[in-house]
Amino acid sequence: MKYLKKAYQNRIPYHSTMIEQGIILNANESPYPLPKLILDDFIEQIKKMNLNRYPDTDATILVDEIAKTYHLKSENIACGVGSDSLIDCIMKAVLEEGDIVLTVAPTFSMYSQYAELYGGKIYEVPLETDFSYNVDKIIKSIKQVNPKIVVLCNPNNPTGSVLRLEEVKRILKETSALVLLDEAYFEFYQEKESGISLLQDENHEELIDHLIVLRTFSKAYGFAGGRIGYLLASKENVQMVNIVKAPYFVNSMTLALATSILKHKELYQENIKNICLEREEMYQKLLSLKIKVYPSKSNFLWMKLDENIINELEKNQIYIRKMMYQNEKYYRISIGSHEENEQLWEVISSCVKLN
Amino acid sequence: MKYLKKAYQNRIPYHSTMIEQGIILNANESPYPLPKLILDDFIEQIKKMNLNRYPDTDATILVDEIAKTYHLKSENIACGVGSDSLIDCIMKAVLEEGDIVLTVAPTFSMYSQYAELYGGKIYEVPLETDFSYNVDKIIKSIKQVNPKIVVLCNPNNPTGSVLRLEEVKRILKETSALVLLDEAYFEFYQEKESGISLLQDENHEELIDHLIVLRTFSKAYGFAGGRIGYLLASKENVQMVNIVKAPYFVNSMTLALATSILKHKELYQENIKNICLEREEMYQKLLSLKIKVYPSKSNFLWMKLDENIINELEKNQIYIRKMMYQNEKYYRISIGSHEENEQLWEVISSCVKLN
Numbered sequence: 001m002k003y004l005k006k007a008y009q010n011r012i013p014y015h016s017t018m019i020e021q022g023i024i025l026n027a028n029e030s031p032y033p034l035p036k037l038i039l040d041d042f043i044e045q046i047k048k049m050n051l052n053r054y055p056d057t058d059a060t061i062l063v064d065e066i067a068k069t070y071h072l073k074s075e076n077i078a079c080g081v082g083s084d085s086l087i088d089c090i091m092k093a094v095l096e097e098g099d100i101v102l103t104v105a106p107t108f109s110m111y112s113q114y115a116e117l118y119g120g121k122i123y124e125v126p127l128e129t130d131f132s133y134n135v136d137k138i139i140k141s142i143k144q145v146n147p148k149i150v151v152l153c154n155p156n157n158p159t160g161s162v163l164r165l166e167e168v169k170r171i172l173k174e175t176s177a178l179v180l181l182d183e184a185y186f187e188f189y190q191e192k193e194s195g196i197s198l199l200q201d202e203n204h205e206e207l208i209d210h211l212i213v214l215r216t217f218s219k220a221y222g223f224a225g226g227r228i229g230y231l232l233a234s235k236e237n238v239q240m241v242n243i244v245k246a247p248y249f250v251n252s253m254t255l256a257l258a259t260s261i262l263k264h265k266e267l268y269q270e271n272i273k274n275i276c277l278e279r280e281e282m283y284q285k286l287l288s289l290k291i292k293v294y295p296s297k298s299n300f301l302w303m304k305l306d307e308n309i310i311n312e313l314e315k316n317q318i319y320i321r322k323m324m325y326q327n328e329k330y331y332r333i334s335i336g337s338h339e340e341n342e343q344l345w346e347v348i349s350s351c352v353k354l355n
Numbered sequence: 356m357k358y359l360k361k362a363y364q365n366r367i368p369y370h371s372t373m374i375e376q377g378i379i380l381n382a383n384e385s386p387y388p389l390p391k392l393i394l395d396d397f398i399e400q401i402k403k404m405n406l407n408r409y410p411d412t413d414a415t416i417l418v419d420e421i422a423k424t425y426h427l428k429s430e431n432i433a434c435g436v437g438s439d440s441l442i443d444c445i446m447k448a449v450l451e452e453g454d455i456v457l458t459v460a461p462t463f464s465m466y467s468q469y470a471e472l473y474g475g476k477i478y479e480v481p482l483e484t485d486f487s488y489n490v491d492k493i494i495k496s497i498k499q500v501n502p503k504i505v506v507l508c509n510p511n512n513p514t515g516s517v518l519r520l521e522e523v524k525r526i527l528k529e530t531s532a533l534v535l536l537d538e539a540y541f542e543f544y545q546e547k548e549s550g551i552s553l554l555q556d557e558n559h560e561e562l563i564d565h566l567i568v569l570r571t572f573s574k575a576y577g578f579a580g581g582r583i584g585y586l587l588a589s590k591e592n593v594q595m596v597n598i599v600k601a602p603y604f605v606n607s608m609t610l611a612l613a614t615s616i617l618k619h620k621e622l623y624q625e626n627i628k629n630i631c632l633e634r635e636e637m638y639q640k641l642l643s644l645k646i647k648v649y650p651s652k653s654n655f656l657w658m659k660l661d662e663n664i665i666n667e668l669e670k671n672q673i674y675i676r677k678m679m680y681q682n683e684k685y686y687r688i689s690i691g692s693h694e695e696n697e698q699l700w701e702v703i704s705s706c707v708k709l710n
Contacts, residue, residue: 047394051581054384094359
């Protein structure tokens with residue numbers, strides 16, 4: 001490409017075909033629609049919304065609501081077009097050519113995508129063979145390669161493995177690198193050990209200055225279509241992100257809906273509980289078939305599957321996510337509604353029994 | 356800031372206070388709400404929209420509608436979160452450290468903001484003393500400084516000055532730099548000399564390969580709150596932008612509303628005609644008071660105003676935009692509704708008569 005800069009010549013555009021029919025278990029979305037109360041409230045709001053005006057560039061109302069939710073100050077919060085846009089902003093704000101970004105493998109692919117856009121080099125610490133985190137190994141690698149940024153996804157996508165709060169604290173104590181803790185799937189981690197608790201505690205000043213926690217409305221809150229996520233961090237790190245963030249970033253409709261979701265977040269508790277119950281049930285059932293599946297604290301399961309199962313799922317229009325790791329095929333299956341999980345189970349179990 | 360990269364240490368975050376009361380003539384927004392038919396249609400759509408699912412990352416339905424509108428192919432179009440996000444993508448995709456981006460002065464400030472984020476150096480060609488474009492001067496400067504990108508805003512923000520199609524063609528013929536033609540305000544340029552006509556004509560292949568035209572829904576189409584703009588370019592240049600564009604960029608609600616707006620674009624013709632009539636009337640009236648105001652083909656007027664007028668406007672909660680150019684204060688006033696323009700006129704004319 002004539003005008004594309006040299007460093008990008010080998011990149012390829014992101015592509016994903018829109019699936020409109022079948023059972024969609026490939027994107028870790030929520031299977032549930034917006035609660036009726038929230039949708040009705042939004043329809044009333046939209047009638048009075050001045051969509052001819054630019055949105056509030058500071059997202060004041062939503063930011064204040066997030067601050068209230070977590071007992072933080074508004075200066076500790078920034079909103080973005082999905083939490084990935086905030087990963088983009090952080091990488092852009094921090095990385096100089098050749099800086100190292102340390103993360104684990106396998107993990108969410110956008111970390112390396114964004115790091116490489118801004119000249120960062122990815123250093124991956126493999127998870128254990130059971131896909132659990134090994135914090136000693138992570139700390140040892142940090143000391144070896146001296147990264148500018150450490151990215152940890154908790155619970156981890158695509159494996160569902162988790163870090164305990166004590167482990168996050170240990171990592172923060174052992175490094176002065178900026179630690180980006182992506183808690184996109186946190187609501188499904190029922191032990192609720194969030195990095196946000198560190199930000200809330202002023203005694204942790206020496207940890208807070210290099211911790212950024214990411215959250216999203218796209219998963220447990222079922223609002224992937226609205227494209228909104230947020231980060232929680234020190235005032236200085238929020239300002240840093242604001243320096244590179246585009247003005248008028250999040251549109252007015254999404255701001256209104258996200259605020260309403262947060263105000264009525266108790267309406268989501270049952271959905272979240274159901275997803276966790278369904279996940280545990282599916283995990284046990286898959287184990288009973290001797291499928292190699294890993295424990296997960298998220299809204300998906302990570303496993304190996306035989307080709308005949310994959311073919312059968314495709315035939316039945318059940319969409320799951322294939323991923324390569326160390327030259328082997330793995331599959332990540334999102335937990336759907338009860339009916340969707342039953343159909344998934346029917347296909348998988350019938351394949352295994354046939355064998 | 357400890358983690359902010361060196362090159363950004365002197366940047367400051369964008370800030371703009373949300374104004375909710377008074378007469379808002381500072382952001383070149385449309386004074387008109389969404390047409391009722393479009394809003395009603397959207398309310399029906401939102402009830403069935405799967406907001407728990409990610410939006411279509413390719414924005415297929417909207418892109419196809421844009422392609423149809425301009426008799427181009429879908430491969431010639433990319434959508435973004437406001438057209439500024441596409442300026443951001445282009446600068447990011449193209450610029451290497453130290454590359455020159457040539458534009459005029461005064462013009463839209465985000466061109467230099469984004470260019471500098473990616474190591475670009477801005478070279479500004481001043482407009483004439485009457486703020487008209489001088490294409491000979493632009494071409495001469497291009498040959499002198501050899502820019503990687505040339506950005507031309509047509510009609511120009513904040514002056515309202517325009518380039519003729521023949522002039523755009525001359526510039527394209529004289530340079531192999533990527534020419535970014537920002538037509539955000541094009542609908543108010545009643546002579547309708549758009550760069551898109553070059554993209555439509557296959558005989559212009561040697562011009563098309565380095566022309567990108569930008570359009571937006573934020574101005575004439577009164578949808579600034581939705582954050583959506585698009586670009587039209589060669590297939591190769593669209594792919595280039597897609598390489599750096601974030602996945603799932605535009606949210607599902609905005610995609611649906613923008614598609615509906617485009618399908619019913621005839622509903623906007625009267626509003627656009629009114630804005631142009633109001634602009635001409637205001638221009639003549641301001642001239643009659645011997646105010647230094649410049650001809651405009653956009654939805655705003657560019658002028659010098661005495662301090663007493665500024666004070667009086669403030670007192671009356673009429674918000675306009677102050678801008679510095681060559682150490683002098685200028686003001687850009689958006690054309691509002693008929694009633695808003697009358698109130699503006701009342702304040703200005705009473706000040707001048709008092710003098």
